[in-house]
Amino acid sequence: MNPGRIVLAGGSGFVGKGLMTEFLGAGHEVVVLSRSGSRESEVRFVAWDGKRVGAWAEELEGAAAIVNLAGRSVDCVWDEQNRREIRDSRVDATRAIGRALNACVDPPPVWINASAIGYYGDTGSHEVSEASPAGSGFLAETCREWEAAVDEFPSPVRKVRLRIGVVLGRGSGILEKLGRMTRLFLGGSAGRGTQFVSWIHLRDLLRLTEWAIETHNVAGPVNATAPNPVPNAVLMAELRRAMRRPWSPPAPALAVRIGAKLMGTEPTLALASQRVVPQIALAHDFPFEFPTLRAALADLV
Numbered sequence: 001m002n003p004g005r006i007v008l009a010g011g012s013g014f015v016g017k018g019l020m021t022e023f024l025g026a027g028h029e030v031v032v033l034s035r036s037g038s039r040e041s042e043v044r045f046v047a048w049d050g051k052r053v054g055a056w057a058e059e060l061e062g063a064a065a066i067v068n069l070a071g072r073s074v075d076c077v078w079d080e081q082n083r084r085e086i087r088d089s090r091v092d093a094t095r096a097i098g099r100a101l102n103a104c105v106d107p108p109p110v111w112i113n114a115s116a117i118g119y120y121g122d123t124g125s126h127e128v129s130e131a132s133p134a135g136s137g138f139l140a141e142t143c144r145e146w147e148a149a150v151d152e153f154p155s156p157v158r159k160v161r162l163r164i165g166v167v168l169g170r171g172s173g174i175l176e177k178l179g180r181m182t183r184l185f186l187g188g189s190a191g192r193g194t195q196f197v198s199w200i201h202l203r204d205l206l207r208l209t210e211w212a213i214e215t216h217n218v219a220g221p222v223n224a225t226a227p228n229p230v231p232n233a234v235l236m237a238e239l240r241r242a243m244r245r246p247w248s249p250p251a252p253a254l255a256v257r258i259g260a261k262l263m264g265t266e267p268t269l270a271l272a273s274q275r276v277v278p279q280i281a282l283a284h285d286f287p288f289e290f291p292t293l294r295a296a297l298a299d300l301v
């Protein structure tokens, strides 16, 4: 792909920072749409409110790609207000981009919009792929509306909805939290431990995003997960192994619920099961650098 301008909406966060580095390294100009102003020197921060079309929309004219990552973190207590913010921040930001693209004279050829594997709901041990229907529950409903917003406005832009799994990377909230607990000998499995965790190494997520931008015949939903999801008990055992910690007692679901409350987060994030396969990436022979959890943790821990 020839160097061009890449617009990163919500690009100031964990995944966005990784993409910034990748895109700058490939010679692209990076513009970040942010609600809170400039930080990095090599990229241009342009103000937006994540809701309405504004002067920022000019950045889309002639751009090489738009990647939208905006959304309030789900790592919080899901009370009514937070649920509203989690949903609205995603749907409103996506709609604003759709509306802006629709009015573009020279729109970018491709729009990558984040979504999440929460789309599938709790899948138990049943394997799901991009062809599977949406599940039920708050996250599934949010993801369904988030994705529907991508298609709300007609535009000639190729649209890819990246259903992102649990991202493991240095500085990722989940790995820091689990790592801290494991270090304190609290790295037992959560609940029954049989619930599946569909994870992806940050490096593979960044590469998959670039691949989706460059692969002209890819459109629609793409699962951004490693090909080998694991049960929670295996995740915790591999983490203990990587951190050289002995066996730790499992935490029953009630303890997870109490712990989540104390940590100000939502227990569903640890207790729900999602067994997701990246069917489209595999069908295109996307070369995962970290297909197994052991390899990913060896790199990260």
Ligand SMILES: NC(=O)c1ccc[n+]([C@@H]2O[C@H](COP(=O)([O-])OP(=O)(O)OC[C@H]3O[C@@H](n4cnc5c(N)ncnc54)[C@H](OP(=O)(O)O)[C@@H]3O)[C@@H](O)[C@H]2O)c1
Pocket: 010, 011, 012, 013, 014, 015, 016, 033, 034, 035, 036, 049, 050, 069, 070, 071, 072, 073, 085, 089, 090, 093, 114, 115, 116, 117, 164, 165, 166, 167, 168
């Ligand atoms: N990390 C994961 O494991 C994971 C898993 C599945 C899906 N995803 C999805 O991938 C996307 C990127 O993830 P991430 O880990 O990079 O998230 P992040 O670190 O929380 O960054 C998200 C960005 O969204 C913007 N934002 C926050 N609240 C907002 C609001 N109310 N309205 C508009 N924008 C808001 C923020 O940018 P400003 O403050 O600069 O505006 C923030 O930097 C998110 O949509 C997330 O749901 C991530």
